[in-house]
Structures are given as structure tokens and as C-alpha cells.
Amino acid sequence: MTSPASVSKQIPIPRESGNGHTSDTTLSNERMAYLEGLVSQARTAAAVFTQFTQEDVDRIVKPMVLAGLEQAPHLARLAIEETRLGVLEDKALKNMVATEFVYDYIKDKRTVGVIREFPERGLVEMAEPIGVIFSLTPITNPTSTVLFKCVMAIKTRNAVIFSPHPGAWRCCYEAVKIMYDAAVKHGAPEGVFTCLESHTLLDNAYLMRHKDVGLIDATGGPSAVKAAYSSGKPALGVGPGNTPVYLEKTADLDMAVVDVITSKTFDNGTICASEQTLVIDDEIYEVVLRKFADLGAHICNEKEAELLGRTVIDPATGFMQPMAVGQKATDIARMVGLSVKPKTKLLIAPIHGVGPDHPLSVEKLFPVLAVYRAKSVAEALKVCVDVNHAGGLGHTAVIFSRNEEIIRQFGELMNAGRIIVNSPGSIGALGGVYNDMVPTFSFGCGTGGGNSTMDNVSIQHYLNIKRVARRTPAHMWLRIPKEIYFNMNAVENLRQFPSRSTVIVTNAPLEQFGHVDIVRRYLPPETRVHVSVIPDAEPEVKVVTEGIEALNFYKADQIVALGGGSVIDAAKLMKLKYESPDADFDELGAPFLDIRKRVVEFPATKINHLRLIAISTTSGTGSEVTPFAVLTDKQRGRKVTLADYSLTPDVAIVDPQFVMSMPKGLTADTGIDCLTHALEAYVSLYASPYTDGNAIQAAQLAFHYLPLAYENPRDEEARSMMHNAACIAAIAFANVSVGVNHALAHAFGARFHVAHGRANALMLPHVIRYNASVPTKFMPSPNQRTYVADKKYATLADLLGLGGQTREEKVNNLVAAVERLLDQLKFPRSIAELGISKEDFERAMPDLVKLAFDDPSGRTNPRMPLMSEMADLLWSAYQGRGVAKSARAAQPQNA
């Protein structure tokens, strides 16, 4: 046997000097210097290691693994000689699994530089080594754990300071040395592994807290693991188990019995995943025990079981007696005073419960297996849960069964990182032999076991994985009705939509204008037509409910919504509720930040199918092409906006003959609503080339034709173009939303009962100025590369031929053009002009700001509207156009 003193010369570790400690609680200066030397050496090696490539690393790992394989029997022998635990052949096998199986798993894995790429997600994962790892290794699997950790460390470019269990120091040291020599010979940095000489808990505590130690990897008993986690360092501490095994009656019993014996006797039961309590269904209990006996197990009678429990489990602590750990069944029988056959492999002891009164129900790292006879599946599962909770949380559980449902239920009930099905627990948990789990010698036990991971510990736990996240272009869209018909007499297109039963939803004035008759004329002759006249107001739940009654009554397959935004919105909601009666408006109106990620989902299942044809009779909201519907809840004094592309009408008809009847006030209000939609969509954070074209076109049309339509309501061209403008602007805002102008107008309009278009008009010049100045705060938006609102306004001013040299002049000219238009349309110049007193306005201000802030429209505004800025904007609107220029919010921030 190589002595520690002689081998220590071969690994370049600073030699221990002095007597170690000045007292039981403090380290001597010499000892501290020794420990510092270890860390410094490891730190240097780890730093040098950072320069290695994947190829460099892989060139080192392979010969290490080969050296480990070659020395597997030698190291097994050393371990047996030193620890007197386990089985030589099994230990050799474990050493081979720790090298060959682990290598098979890691050899093609990338651990340096880029380790994984997800091009479709714009994500790249890169490896950053940990640096110095302080590693505790157990007495039960001493050399295999060392081999495993050395291979992992080199593969991940880390340096390790080993602190083996004192009872397995020599064999571990030899294992470290074999790995070290092979590694350095093939280019690993000198000092990459070091091994503490004889140590105390003080040394461990010092190293665990050392600032240059990056990670503690503690494999061992509960105290080691606890110490690791208490150190305040990142730690991988993996602890004890208590594996329940359910042998269910449908299982292949012969296989189960062989597997349990193989596993429980493997290395004399020292693997912490091995079987501890076997719960057997009543119906098969006798036959299973007979099979165990036939294969060399000794089945204890009640008295023997009691004696065994009293002897191999410490009555004071309730834990297994260390002297039994890793011993042969026959030796344990001898120690206890049981007479068993000479070749007995396993002692099987019946228990009748789990817990302190049933000593054998705990972890026993030796070939003693408790068995429990369960009267039912429920009882069996309950006992397994009890065993799992008696010291085995997070570790391993085993089931033998052919009943998939019971296997699933077992999986759900067990809190275990490894739930092994129809195979041996201990070797199964190691991974790679009986299943496709990651090969390991450290079983993470999750939070149940007080561990940071539940995984089979492997290379990913020895790496810091960095994510290089590329900016992903926001997925954008242009979603509009399948068909849009426009120009005079577009209504004739109704002919092509076959329908058995159509309900026309409209309101009284429109019926009086004769618009309904025109629509009737163009519906196919075989269509039964019913007219549902709804109140001339913004839609309420009651209206929608009544509408659905009509749809049901007439078994409608088509709605024609003939009206302004109010009527079309009502029809959208009727369709939603008719097709999916369970749709809950309150829930569907829940707030959201991004329509693609919002929480509520609009119903996908439909019991009815209805075509919605929207014929707009105002030139403003564009509701005929939008996915929005505004519902008024008078009882609760609020409006709910529903937004979903399933609300978009199937067909839109933009026929100017229906807007010829609009009075001047309505023409102006809706026209400015249209212009506001265009201007807000144009500078929206979601604006795209697809919507910009529409926004610009709509703004140009509105500037040109709105005054004409207003002055001469019979001007067909002007009416037609304004009607198109409203729809074109809506195509833009249906896809990119609006902005703070709408948020403010919604709040102000609702509070002071001012028509939507009019409220928009009062805000518009102030908002353009505000958006054209450098934001106080930018709104996070992956879609925007830079702040462009001011440039876009200037471009629009150019397109409108407004003149101006600088960007600022152009923006000013645009604002002036808007103000001129508003004057032409006889809009009030200020909120004050509406007769709202300053005091009333001031009193309303907190509510207005809150409402405006909550309004989703503001979220796509090019400047993130701060609440104080919204208040400034409202005050500017109160004071009125022209005066606004002096308001704080309207000042360019860089002026």
C-alpha cells in the first residue's frame, strides 16, 4: 500500500506543516498557509484552463478514462482494503461505469465555448467554467466517485480540491493521482487536482468558505451535505435516500426478484439508491418470498426481524449502524446472531409499518431488505409514500408493474429524482446501464432532500451556462377581413353571400334614412331577412343578449351590421356569444400587454357559425375591419374593450352611399377620429411598412377630403374618399394599435361625456408635439430600432407639402395643419371652451390620469407616457391650442 506521505510528492500539493491546529476551533497559521497553497494552486490551474479549446479538453479526457478503466480493479482492491466495505467485483464495475459509461455520455457533448445553438430562437448557450471546485467524496463509493468527478472536471475545465472521507483517503488519493497523471500528461494544467491530506472538519469549513472556491460538490452523509449548504457557497450537495419498492401483482415476478437481489446486494448495498423496503401486494406476497428464498435470500421470521432491527439500527438515533454498512449478508447474520445458510445473499425482514417503531423502515446500506405485505394498491402506495418520507425524499423509488396507470400514479406520488421502473434501483439510478438516464455517482435529491438539484449530477452542473440572446424580431402581421368591398354601391356585393337566415343589426335613424331597405335589396332572394333595431347608443350587455335571442330565434347564419362603430361592435359581440355561448365578456376583457402573450384566450370551439358582414355608416372608427369591440357596462360605469382577431368581421363593405346622410358634427367627429387613427398608427411602436403605407395614405386623404366632405356633405368623391380613409386608417391601427391620444381621449370623453372624435381633436396637436420630442422614457419595444416619431411626422409633413427646412419646422407645420383643419371643422380650441370649469377639471385630474394610464392604447405610444406627462397633456388641452406650446410636456427635451 502506498503511503500518503510517499504519494503526496507526486501530485504537486503544498505539504502540510505544523501540527495542524492551534485549538479545536481555530486553524493554525501553518495550516491556513497550507490550505491557501492548495487553493492558490487550483486557482492558477483553473485560470490557465480557461484558455483551452474543446479539442484540447477532449484530448485529455479520453486517456484519463482509459487510465481509470485500466486501474479499475486496482482501485477497487485499494478501496476494499481500506474501507472494508462492499464487494471487490462490484467496486471494479462501479469504477468502470464511472469512467466508460460517463465518457460515453459526455464524449460528444460540447463543454467549451458555444455548447448549444437555437437559431430559431436567436439563442446561443456558452460554457463558462466554475474555476475551483471543492469536492467531498464518500466512503461508500470512494474511488468511483473520484474517477467520475475528475473526468467531469476536466471535461468542463475546472480544477478540483478533493477532500475524501477520512476512512477512504488512501484509495481516493490514488484515484486522484491516476487521473491527475493521465490528465497532466496529456496537457491539463499542473495542479488541476489536489487532494487534502488528512483533514478535519475545520479544514473543510475553511475551504468551503474560501473566496476562491466557486462550488462545493459534496457527495456524502447528511452532515457533509449540510455543511456544504451552510457555507454560503453555491453547492451541489447530494444526500441519503430510503428507496421504497412497490412490487405490484401484474409485474414479471421472476425478473423483479432477480433485479432486487442484484441491486440490493450490489457492492453489499452501499449505493444510496438501493432498495430499502419492498412493498408487496397481498396476492403475490407468499410466492414472491418463496422466489427470494429460492435464489438465496434468508426470510426472517418475526423474532429474527425484531432482533435484526434492534441490532443493525441504532435505537438511540434510529439510523443504521455504521459497522453494518457494506457488509455481507452472512456477516451481518453472524453479528446479529441469526443462523442462515452459508451462501445467503440477502436478509429479508417483514415489517408492519414505517417510522420509529419500525426500525428497519429506514435506509440500510447493507443487504438487509424490509418487506411489507399490502392488502391493496392504495395501502401499498401509502406505505411507499411513508418510506419515501422517512429519509428518502427526492432520492429514488422503484416500481415493478405492468399496469401503466399504477406506474403513473406511483410516479406522481413519489418525491424522487429517479423513479425506476421494472429494473434494479441502485444500478438503475446510476443511469446508462438499465435506462437512458444520465450516468452519475451523485444523485440530486431536490428540495425534498435539501439539495439544489434533483438531477443525476453531470457536466452541466459543473458549468456556468451563459445564454447569448439575440434580439428576436417581433413577429408581426397584417390581419384584416377576408374581403373588403369599397366605392359607391359596393353593397351590391351582398348578393354573393348565400344565407338562409340573415339578421340585419342596425339602429333607428339608419332605418329611417332608408339604408336598411337598400341592404335588403341586395341580399340573395332566398334569404329570410330579419331586422334587429338596437338602441342608438354604445352597446351594452343587455343589447347583446337580446340580439343573441333574435339570432337563435331566427337560426341565423349571417349578420349584417349596418351602422357606425356602436352597431358594428354590438354585432361583433353578438356573433361571439352566439357562436360560443360560454364566452365571458368580463374575462375576455381582462387587461393585457401584448396580444400575442395575453392570458385569456378567446373561445376556439363554436356551436354555431355565423358570417358577419359589416357595413359602416360613419367614416371614423373603421370597426368594419378591426378586431376590437367596445362594450359599455352602465351598471358598473365602465367600458370594456375586447380585442381579438376572431372579432374581425368576415366581410367589410365600405360604401359611401351610407355616409351621405351624416350630419356635419358627426362628419367632423368621425373624420378626426380617422385622422387620429392614422397619425397614431403611423408612429406606433408596432408600426411596420405594411401599416405605414395605410397610415400615410389615410392621413393624406383625410387632410384633403375631410374639409370638403364637411363643407359639402353631398360631395360624393369627398365622402367616398373619407370613407376609404377611415377604413384604410383602421387597417393600420387594427394591427398596430393607437397611442396616448386615444388613452387621453377615452379617459376624458368618458368622464365629461364628450364624443370620441371630439375628445381626440382636443388632444391631437398637443400629442403630436409631445411625441415629436425626445422621450423622457423609452417604451421597451423590440420592434423599434430607434426613436423615429419625429422623423416620421416630418416625412408626413413633406408628403402633405407643408414645407419647412428642419425636422422641427416640419413637425411644427404638421401641428399647424392639424390645428387649421380643426378650426375648419369648427372644433372647440380648448377643453375650457366646452364650459368645463378649471376646478372641475382639476378635481377630475387624478382619475383622468389613472384611467388614461390604464388604457391599453398608451402602450404602443412612441414615448412612454409618464403619468405626470399625461397630466401636462391634459392641462395643455384644457388651455387649448396655441397656448399648448408653452406647456412643459410640449417642450422638446433637448431644447
Next chain:
Amino acid sequence: MPVIAECLVDAERVLPALQEAREKLDGAGGELVLNFSAVRRLDVSALRAMEHLAVAADDKAVKVGLRGVNVEIYKVLKLVKLAPRFSFLT
């Protein structure tokens, strides 16, 4: 103006070059520049030699400047906390 000694470090002879640099500290007139442009990697012994050089330079109050150090080596020096003990020149 004192002439600052600048030594080119040969990629194949990093260790001897660092040892020579240590010997030159006495005559360095307060400043010594090592040109690392040709060096791609540091091994453990070179890193230790750098540490010794830093200590010796401190003792002799000589400022050691490193020219053309690649960023991988810079990171190594950073990891072992040696970076602040040198000045880095481009």
C-alpha cells in the same frame, strides 16, 4: 526622458523571457515593457513566473507594462488577480 526597455516575449520561450525580465528589473530605470504580441497562451509555470515578476517589480519599484496581451491571457491574469499589478499597453 529615460529610455524604457522593451523586451519581445517569444511564444516558444515565455518562461525564460520572464526570468530574464526579472533580471533586467534592476537596470530598468523604473519601467519595463514586455511585448506579449506573439504569446497566445500562458501555462501554469509562465503564470507563476508572471506572479514572481510582479512581486520582484514591486520590491524594486519598477512598473511593468505589458504590450499586446491578448484578451484570453488578460482574462487569465484577471482570474488570478494579477491584472492590477501590470499596466497594459496597446
